[in-house]
Amino acid sequence: MVSTAQIILLIMAIVAYFAGGAATLLTVSGHKPAPYLRWTFMVGGIVLSLALLIWHISGTGSWQPLQDSLSALLTLSILLAAFVAYVQLKRPIASLEWLVMPVVIVLLLMAGHFGKTQPTAYLPTAYSLVHRLFTFLGTLAFVVAGVAGALYLMSDRMLRARPAGGAHLPPSPGKFGSLERLEHLAHSAVIWGFAMFTLGILSGISWAVHEHGQSKLGQAWYFSPKVVLTMAVWVVFAVVLNTPIAPRLRGRKSAILSIVGLLLTIATLFAALLMPSAGGGGK
Amino acid sequence: MQRLLLVGLSHATAPLAVRERCAFTPQQRETALASFREKFPESEAVLVSTCNRVELYVARPVHGRPKSEEMVQFISEFHGITETDLRPHLYDYSKREVVDHLFAVTASLDSLVVGETQILSQVREAYEASKTLGLAGNVLHPMFQRAIAAAREAVTETRLAEGRRSVASIAVDYARQIFESFSDKTVLSIGAGKMSTLVLKHLSDLHIRKLVVLNRDITKAQALAEQFGGTAASTDEMVEHLAEADIVVTGTASPMPIITAAMFQQVMKKRRWRPSFLIDIALPRDVEEAVGELDNVYLYNIDDLQQVASATDSARAEAVQHARKIVQEHVEEFIAWNRARELGPLIEQLFTKSHAMAQDEVIRTINKLPDMSEPEKQHLSELARRIVNKLLHNPVQAVREADADGATPYMRALVKLFKL
Structure with a gap:
């Protein structure tokens, strides 16, 4: 069960991310907040989330990761925020924060909600652990691919745009990152994500039918929203993965598919959390 | 006396599609000027044609030809564009407005990118072309000389050319928004003109993998390629090189697009739809507009x-103001000088004619008075001379002191009243 103190810690993490977002907006709009303010808030958010995760896991008496909705969503949010921090530290893409940090905040809000309403642990089998680990890592990679696809589309749109005055917008390579970099980022994320997601699906199927060929999710488990959506995600990213052999899909088309994949991934996440009877992970 | 006229269009009045239809290549300009000379042998003309403007400057006798309508007709006939299509995009100036405009244009104060110095050499080139053909005479020759000097001063004495972003550097910024690394990229330059050289200079700073220069004149291509460590090739191999190139710079003088959408669709297939960045700095354009609508182009x-x-430009408002002041001073000096130049012979003619008339009358009077002594004759002659001088003093002074716009009607009146 998530305690009130843990919820307060969660709210503090959300507030830290919000404050970081506000500091970023101030910087973008030409104001100059105190140096490193946005970094302080971002790292603060990550540290608070991590502290909450450790606190929560230690309370379960097991160090296995992704045991319940709270730890799974917290882990996902921490990894995403860490990814943004890494990119901004190495070679910044200003728009990345605007796109990813709201997702991080939504994940934390979901963690708060589902952590309270669905505190029950997942089935503690070896298959389910492998399944959760790979599907969550795959999901993380697909979120990165979807965000890179969205940035690609925004950059492409800006490069082609002719606003009211008839002029192209001035180029600003640091704002979105180059198209080449975004395409590479999206494709690498899809390669890793696809491999992990596929392993997650396979282990999930094994888990679902592991006792005498009978599914724990009911006879028509393969028609459950979670499974159908998962397969849709898999198919979409399988297409994106194959752009090198179908180059006509390169660029915008591939970016649009990545965004569709991301939306389906989010829908799958919701399906898994909202409909535990349909294979959402509840007992 | 000469009348100054200007008919033209620019980025401020005409879209690119119209400008490219009205543009003159150096060869076309030569042909057009030769035809102008044939049609209007008494007039002077300079034809300025850049990617941003086409302007025909004319100095003709006050009652001579061409009229501004004939100048419009001349441009429209040369390019086969109807006057109805052309008219809405044109401006026409006369007298002092022409001087004001030329000086501002040459100093790049009327440019899209204020402070760019390319216009100065383009105006000089246009003036030289007319000079070679004998079309820059007593009026246009000094006017262009002075405009060029004023522009030079405006550029060197102010910070007009500082802090501006050149077209070449902006092209590179776009390239960096498309590509991450350039060490594996091939750049293709079609054409070997000045502008292409500028863009290539900026691109070569990105440490590109390979540069290929195509040009009709292979020696020019070789010279440019050598400058940046590239290779030269014939334009016949264009399609193969396009498929290999990630960045294409086109700046030929071709009157028709050399890269069509259909052709580039095939090129993109060969490239397996890898992104392609095209910089078309030619006028008329070398690349069909529809090419830009293709995926990954x-x-x-x-x-x-x-x-x-x-x-x-907005960041350089102070420098622009300073430059305008310098140019304005030059305009005033030129106007004053030109008026004095036109006025001098006219006044001299007026005095000579009036004195001659007075002396004729003195001689006639002396003939009627045979007893007149030599000193008396001289006194009479001197009297006539002084009367003429006194009579002419005030009108001449008024003409001399009149401002540029006021002097012309006075001068015209003098010519008419005294039959000069």
């Missing part, structure tokens, strides 16, 4: 790049 023409560059 990013096409920018000279207008796109210049309009981005012009956004940096």
Whole structure:
């Protein structure tokens, strides 16, 4: 069960991310907040989330990761925020924060909600652990691919745009990152994500039918929203993965598919959390 | 006396599609000027044609030809454009407005990118072309000389050319928004003109993998390729090189697009739809507009790049104001000088004619008075001379002191009243 103190810690993490977002907006709009303010808030958010995760896991008496909705969503949010921090530290893409940090905040809000309403642990089998680990890592990679696809589309749109005055917008390579970099980022994320997601699906199927060929999710488990959506995600990213052999899909088309994949991934996440009877992970 | 006239269009009045239809290549300009000389042998003319403007400057006798309508007709007939299509985009100036405009244009104060110095050499080139053909005479020759001197001073004495973003540097910024690394990229330059050289200079700073220069004149291609460590090839191999190139710079003088959408679709297939960045700095454009609509193709023409560059102008308002002041001083000096130049012979003619008339009358009077002594004759002659001088003093002074616009009607009146 998530305690009130843990919820307060969660709210503090959300507030830290919000404050970081506000500091970023101030910087973008030409104001100059105190140096490193946005970094302080971002790292603060990550540290608070991590502290909450450790606190929560230690309370379960097991160090296995992704045991319940709270730890799974917290882990996902921490990894995403860490990814943004890494990119901004190495070679910044200003728009990345605007796109990813709201997702991080939504994940934390979901963690708060589902952590309270669905505190029950997942089935503690070896298959389910492998399944959760790979599907969550795959999901993380697909979120990165979807965000890179969205940035690609925004950059492409800006490069082609002719606003009211008839002029192209001035180029600003640091704002979105180059198209080449975004395409590479999206494709690498899809390669890793696809491999992990596929392993997650396979282990999930094994888990679902592991006792005498009978599914724990009911006879028509393969028609459950979670499974159908998962397969849709898999198919979409399988297409994106194959752009090198179908180059006509390169660029915008591939970016649009990545965004569709991301939306389906989010829908799958919701399906898994909202409909535990349909294979959402509840007992 | 000469009348100054100007008919033209620019980025401020005409879209690129119209400008490219009205543009003159150096060869076309030569042909046009030769034809102008044939039609209007008494007039002087300079034809300025850049990617941003086409302007025909004319100095003709006050009652001579061409009239401004004939100048419009001349341009429209040369390019086969109807006057109805052309008229809405044209401006026409006369007298002092022409001087004001030329001086501002040459100093790049009327440019899309204020402070760009290319216009200065383009105006000089246009003036030289007319001079070679004997079309820059007593009026246009000094006017262009003075405009060029004023522009030079404006550029060197102010910070007009500082802090501006060149078209070439903006092209590179776009390239960096498309590509991450350039060490594996091939650049293709079609054409070997000045502007291409500028863009290649900026691109070569990105440490590109390979540069290929195509040009009809292979020696020019070789010279440019050598400058940046590239290779030269014939334009016949264009399609193969296009498929290999990630960045294409086109700046030929071709009157028709050399890269069509259908052709580039095939090129993109060969490239397996890898992104392609095209910089079309030619006028008329070398690349069909529809090419830019293809997937993974990013096409920018000279207008796109210049309009981005012009956004940096606002930051240099103070320098622009200073430059305008310098140019204005030069305009005033030129106007005064030109008036004095036109006025001098006219006044001299007026005095000579009046004195001759007075002396004729003195001689006639002396003939009627045979007893007149020599000193008396001289006194009489001197009297007539002084009367003429006194009579002419005030009108001449008024003409001399009149401002530029006021002097012309006075001068015209003198010519008419005294039959000069």
